[in-house]
Amino acid sequence: AQSVTQPDxxxxxxxxxxxxxxxxxxxxxxxxxxxxxxxxxxxLQLLLKYFSGDTLVQGIKGFEAEFKRSQSSFNLRKPSxxxxxxxxxxxxxxxxxxxxxxxxxxxxxxxxxx
Amino acid sequence: xxxVTQTPRYLIKTRGQQVTLSCxxxxxxxxxxxxxxxxxxxLQFLFEYFxxxxxxxxxxxGRFSGRQFSNSxxxxxxxxxxxxxxxxxxxxxxxxxxxxxxxxxxxxxGTRLTVL
Numbered sequence: 001a002q003s004v005t006q007p008d009x010x011x012x013x014x015x016x017x018x019x020x021x022x023x024x025x026x027x028x029x030x031x032x033x034x035x036x037x038x039x040x041x042x043x044l045q046l047l048l049k050y051f052s053g054d055t056l057v058q059g060i061k062g063f064e065a066e067f068k069r070s071q072s073s074f075n076l077r078k079p080s081x082x083x084x085x086x087x088x089x090x091x092x093x094x095x096x097x098x099x100x101x102x103x104x105x106x107x108x109x110x111x112x113x114x
Numbered sequence: 115x116x117x118v119t120q121t122p123r124y125l126i127k128t129r130g131q132q133v134t135l136s137c138x139x140x141x142x143x144x145x146x147x148x149x150x151x152x153x154x155x156x157l158q159f160l161f162e163y164f165x166x167x168x169x170x171x172x173x174x175x176g177r178f179s180g181r182q183f184s185n186s187x188x189x190x191x192x193x194x195x196x197x198x199x200x201x202x203x204x205x206x207x208x209x210x211x212x213x214x215x216x217x218x219x220x221x222x223x224g225t226r227l228t229v230l
Binding site: 032034036042043044045046049090094098099100101102103104105106107 | 156
């Protein structure tokens with residue numbers, strides 16, 4: 001079955017430390033891939049996307065993600081976390097045969113400690 | 115360019131009532147998708163509209179319906195509300211057609227629906 005998996009429900013990281021959030025997908029063909037961030041009480045903000053081409057993509061707020069076809073993964077990274085990065089992060093997939101439907105992972109809650 | 119707007123932001127209803135939520139997409143975007151977000155089920159796709167036509171539908175009962183107008187604004191309706199319909203309802207818009215990136219979705223702030 002098609003699925004998107006975020007193995008980590010909750011991650012705690014110190015301010016200034018690096019952050020990596022994992023995302024794995026299970027689809028027949030390489031789908032379009034996205035990372036979104038949601039702050040409390042807010043909608044989703046697009047951080048970055050992968051459609052094709054260079055497997056390392058840069059996004060907003062200093063985030064980057066690497067697409068690895070062999071591992072069906074699209075992990076999100078940030079070299080140095082700021083307190084404002086505390087939020088919930090969602091990996092999302094748009095299957096290439098779908099219309100307007102994103103399938104989301106369960107999300108990873110990131111807590112930033114001083 | 116203004117973002118996706120949703121009205122109202124908060125809504126309280128009682129069981130059995132019906133509710134209509136509104137979404138105004140980004141100017142030029144022709145596709146509008148709706149999602150339900152709950153702590154237990156996460157983010158689930160409801161339906162998508164493009165040029166006033168529903169092209170895709172998620173696995174929700176018929177109590178959930180929607181429509182899109184000629185100006186791309188969209189509404190969703192939930193009839194005979196149940197306690198389990200309490201959720202954050204998110205609307206997203208995208209270009210819907212065209213070159214690479216057409217399906218990049220931009221989300222509104224959501225409507226928080228509470229059913230008592």
